[in-house]
Amino acid sequence: MSDLISAEKKKILVCCGTGCVANGSMKVYEEFIKHLSGLSDAAAVEAVVKSTGCNGLCERGPIVKIQPDDISYFKVRMEDVPEIIEKSVLDTKVVARLLYHDNTTGKSFRSHKETDFYKGQYKIALRNIGEIDPGNIDDYIERGGYSALKKALFQLSPEEIIGIIKKSGLRGRGGAGFPTGIKWEECKNSEGSPKYVICNGDEGDPGAFMDRSIMEGDPNSIIEGMAVCAHAVGAEEGYIYIRDEYGLALKNMSAAIQEAEKHGFLGEDILGSGMSFRINIVRGGGAFVCGESTALMASIEGKVGEPRAKYIHSTKKGLWGKPTVLNNVETWANIPEIINKGCEWFNSIGAEYGKGTKVFSLVGKVKNTGLVEVPLGTTLRELIMNIGGGIIGDRKFKAVQTGGPSGGCIPEKYLDLEVDFHSLESVGSMMGSGGMIVMDDRTCMVEVAKYYIKFLSEESCGKCVPCREGLRQMLNVLQGITRGEGKESDINLLLEFGEMMKEASLCALGKTAPNPVITTIRYFMDEYLEHILNKNCPAGVCKPLTMFEIDENLCRGCGICKKSCPADAIRGQLKAPHSIDVSKCIRCGSCIDICSFKAIHTARGAEK
């Protein structure tokens, strides 16, 4: 570490993504402002504090980074601010206790870039997030922002732009993975005017928050991407559809559009090119189905979000029956980089069935939960065990759910699968929006299947019979199984309904709805049979089929489980074996998690 005080301006980047804000980062940010403004003019260092978007490792927030020294602090509280300023802003020292500590190896890291979580990543869509103030367009421009738009307007023809996107191999990042270049080309070649460009920001997959982070943390990357497309296909109007629940994304995107207009990147005669393009924001109404492209368009038109059959592509007849390009947030965020760095560059990253990178939300029972961006072709093991740090509590890995409610649960034997569009489909799942939900041995796969079907039965638009009635029946069967009323014929019934829904449903929601059920039956048949034939839930989740027992021989009577129990269900004297009152127990598992002697296990549910 240098003793010289850096002559450059110091930048203090405080993460203000929704996750860190929930952990109090706004207060940290305000504290920095307060203290810095109080610095006397005698201080030799100039410093500026910025609030940035999500850094990805929300688990360890609030996150504060110091540039250009490249120091990263985690779990920062208001009280830490004066010390950080004293040591890392006015000087070049570090506050050791706030650095990233790896609990397994005992190592500390100065920069987040050295940690397992970050060093395996390659950021394209997330390139600016956590490094810029999303409300400051100059930050974006400083890092090359809007240079792609300038190149597109003044150095490339629409055909050339489409050619670059086609050759790059970029496929949609929202779920279907349709080749983006071909989509743009179809729209360009379609007759009809006006044409529209839409951003699908209705991120509804539970467990996915990459779109939220991009909309909050780098809204200009989306605006620029859409403007490039508008020029390529000949559109003058665009819509960004943002989920109702994403308040900060709505706010930041709206502000970014206004700033972009002020700077001439949107509006009439952009940068003197003669091209005009303006973007409207539409706020969702709390309907997952509106993430489906035709339902989204119906919603923009002022109707209920019911999908229509896609026999005629939206690129021919989309919004108000006109040629429309609809792409996902992450897809848009990739566009400026591809235009700037070229299609060969993008093509060189990734795998055969998936070029470039993908942002995954690695969540669930994994130690390092958060957003990660890796080249496609990275294995599940790399993602979950290395970057993710393995399972919480070092429990056993059971499955990873990819693709949200449209995807499937992938078991341990496929951990070395190289993640791309094709490989995930080959095991019965799909890429989806990039949700990656890690499950351990305390997750019941039958309950997971029931959970997804319940979700979809409430979110289905209800228009077509296979989806609406199929989900109702499947939910009924799964609820029966988890209540201990399952029958052997239930498995075939679930498969019968599932196969029919896949073929006959009107839209992708219905067609992919059976995937979680079909994959859990395929890979976890034993668990289903345990529920049905033995009325037992091995994972200890389905309440009527399980109870927890303390093993007298292993219990040391330390009493920690008793203290942790939220239901006051554990009895016992100090140093004597404890026991659980089954009638009070809410099966939360806090006792199992906290017992250092592994003295508590699941057992068959009490007989009814």
Added chain:
Amino acid sequence: MYNFYDIVKKYESDRKNILAMLQDIQREYNHIPREAMNVLSEQLDVPLCKLYGMATFYKSLSLRPKGRNVIKVCDGTACHIRSSQLIMDELEKLLGIKPGETSRDGEFTLETVNCLGSCAIAPVMVINETYYGKVTPAKLRDIINECGGKDNE
């Protein structure tokens, strides 16, 4: 007097903005009053049944007033496998209402929401605009008391 006419004008009396108008009304009045539906129907020349269809389709809209504190428990997959159902069960016990219901004193409405995008701090709960991460059943009582609520048992 409710200023529904202003809301229609704000959105240029354009039918495509019906959802936005309804959401503004929802935010302002905590529900969609019948009068609002009639005004919108008349001003936009849209059949009342279509507006009613919209108000019942989109879950961010409600026809009945919500409580002073709207508690949304996230039941997204990450929160679900980190036991969000236990949070929900505890809240049901504490407040005496089920998801979708409002307490009789109008203080609390309990809802499930499917993924707030804060999966890394699961299980997550939002009360009005405030986020609570890594919620446990033990913490709930204090959080509810903070909102000025008493245990409605």
Added chain:
Amino acid sequence: MRIIIDGRNCEAEPGEYILTVAKRNGIDIPTLCSSDALPGIGSCRICVVELIERNKTRVVASCIYPITHEAEVITNSQRIIGIRKTIMKLLLSRAPENEHLSNFAKAYGLWPSELLNIQEEECILCGLCTRACEELGANAISTVGRGTDKKVSTPYDEPSAVCIGCGSCAEVCPTKAIKAEELNGTRTIWGKTFELLRCKRCGKHYAPREYIDFMEKKLGEKSEVDYCSSCKKVMQAEKFRDIYRI
């Protein structure tokens, strides 16, 4: 354009629905939500067929799939029959007492092996009634809610304020779930009772005043309220006969 349906060569105009072409060539594909007057709903999915286009086979709804290329269609393979049977299982579990559905299932050999988790509905949410009300009526009804609890109703489930009693919804319903009760010269539908006008010529009760008024406003021309439509036709024919001395 040529398409082959169940081995038979058929001619089709680009953009024509498979179902239309099949019907024209005497091939009967079962449907519930399809109506010539109100095309393009595609919600019941019974009319699904296998479509082989450019070496790819897909299952599509024949009532809304527009023909754009030469293709082959199979309407009654094992795969398709299996799908239809499962759909009927779902529908009959929803509405087990409905005669029209039962007859339909039996007629097409789609009677299910069992019914599950049965409800007591009559409506199958095909969407024809709301469409009819929108295009032919006064927009009195719509779908309410979404997902498994979706239903068709008037706003707030109250007796309709705007219904004109035309009965198009009841007419078009494939399961006759909408009841239009006629009694002593009145018709009651959606909670509203209408006085029916009486034809001066044949004496039949034929339409509510509200419906006539509505049509007048819509078409911009006054219409004869004294006669029912069949009598009007007969009277018109008589007029022609008198004019042209036929």
